[in-house]
Amino acid sequence: MNNSSKKVIRTAFAGALAAVFVAVAAPAASAAARDGVCNDNEFCLYHFSNRIGSISDFTGNIPNYGDSQPTCYEFKKPSAAGYLECVKNNAASVCNYFDRDIRVYFNSNYEGTYDTVRANTCGNLVNTYYENASHRFI
Structure with missing residues (x-):
């Protein structure tokens, strides 16, 4: 086998090995x-x-948080105040880890007074403080 054949084989092996490392690398963090x-x-x-x-975490629009079990969205973080309570009219602060703004509405179906939560920000609700029923991307 000549030197250029060995070089082609080594390059192919290195490429295959790199592909294996990429395939087994940890996946990116996701919601x-x-x-x-x-x-x-x-x-x-x-x-x-x-x-x-x-905390109650979401990945999409919610037209109605629901106000009673078993059909409401609830706070999910164990061992924290509010755990398993329905979210509707029980949220005081927010974080938006999307690259789009989101509105939290006073009423279900995206109606009434609202707070706009800017992309990649956190804060306390003002207009919908403990009076919230839905949210959606704007």
Whole structure:
């Protein structure tokens, strides 16, 4: 086997080995909806002001949080104030880890007074503080 054949074989082997490393590399972090943890690409409502208390995390629009079990969206972070309570009219602060703005509405079906939560920001609700029923991307 001449030197150029060996070089082609080594290059092919190195490329195949690199492909294996890429295939087994850890996947990028992604949102795990409704697990009580606020991740990238999630919108999160917190039971208390200043991101304190249990968390309810979402990846899409919600036209109605629901107001009673078993059909309501609930706070999911265990061992935190508000755990398993329905979100509707019980959220005081938010985080928006999307690259799009989101509105939290006073009423279901995206109606009434609202708070606009800018992309990649967190804060306390003002117009819908403990008076919230739906949210959607704008």
